[in-house]
Amino acid sequence: MKIISGHQAVYLPWLGLFHKLYLCDTFVYMDTVQYLHNDFNNRNKIRIPDGWIWLSVPVDQKNSRSKMLNDIIIKDQNPESKDYWQAKHWKSIEVNYCKSKYFEDYAGNLEKMYTETKWEKLVDLCWAQFNFFAGALGIKREIIRMSEVPFKGVKDELVLDHCMKLNGDAVVFGALGRDYVREELFTENRKKIYFQQYIHPQYQQRFKGFEPYMTIADLLFNHGPDSMDILLSGNITQSQLRSELL
Template sequence: MTTVSIHQPGYLPWIGYFHKMMHSDVFVVLDDVQYERGGWQNRNRIKTDRGSSWLTVPVSAPYGAAINEVEVDNSQKWASTHRKSVDIHYSKCEFFRYWSKFIPCYENENKMLLDIDMETIKIFMNIFNINIKMLFSSELGITKKKSDLVLDICRSTGADTYISGAMGSDYLKLDDFEKYGISVKFQHVRHPKYRQRFGEFIPNLSALDLLLNEGPGAGRIIRDTKVEWK
């Protein structure tokens, strides 16, 4: 029995990203599809005293570029801005010390967006004790798109179960998956509440918000998150 999930790389992803990993045997990083402007590959949100706020990595991405071709625009000094923002708004959190694990990511001046995304993702995985097989779609040599791409990735990784995000129901051709004996589960996350500063709880932030507020309990909270599998 092999459960596979697939997702584009993201910058400081939300908890649903890691929930997928925790319930998978194989996680495929979809790095060779088209970069999505205004998506989650180069940005995420944290909580401030004025509500949620974006942390955005500036990039240079010609139209049609694949995610693994997108370069970071380090001329904008974004790294120091992100560090300062997290320092200001999370320094009084009980588990702020975990932020130190991410600091080297902001000192490297990575040229490629994929590198900064994967560095932060792997730090989260280590803290949350996620130990699964990880592959990059670019390693698999599959050139199809949308539902056919997902199906071929599942077949090439020996999947009998595929975990999709909730939006997958809009484009996945389920009859094709059934033909190859692959069960599809759609992940509808019921976002948990946890400790936050600055008033009313805001869901769907970067997992960094959960980590700095809950520390070693963050992984358990993600693993135990209630999900409707449809």
């Protein structure tokens, strides 16, 4: 049985995205869907002493060629400015995580993304981070960029087309998929579906208390090689999912 899943490009992705990646055999990186304002395409949370803050990439929708994710450009800023977003984001990460147990294990490569490359397109930054974090977690799957395959349709029809063109037998949707997926569409095409119900684990963070739904970097900086086990704790495994879908 071949399991397909996917997700749109997001900045500093959270734990649940990597659970979806882990569950599938082939993952579609959805970089040509519509950009969602005030969503997670360009932002996520990091821990600070008294809670959390957003880190948001400033985008320039007005001058982007379209509202599709692969066309969204980042607002041009002067790298020498004190308000340069890349420098500010890295400084925020460094200040709040530098004393975490495994910070040094990942900081070097992550820092380079902020200090050695001036990003022009949001999707390119998201793609680089997605691959970096997947590698840090040790998740190896076939990953297809949607922009490189002529998929058709929107919403559930688009995901069905992923499954058809990639010879999948089943599809893993996020929990919100229940709001738009027509199950009969997949049944008619002999494709099975599973709605992910990610149970967020609680783990030791650097600061007092626990704040869920942070970037995956929060888990890695604090728990390093144990991160994947923590990410999966309390959640369905790939082998369990295969058995459930049979």
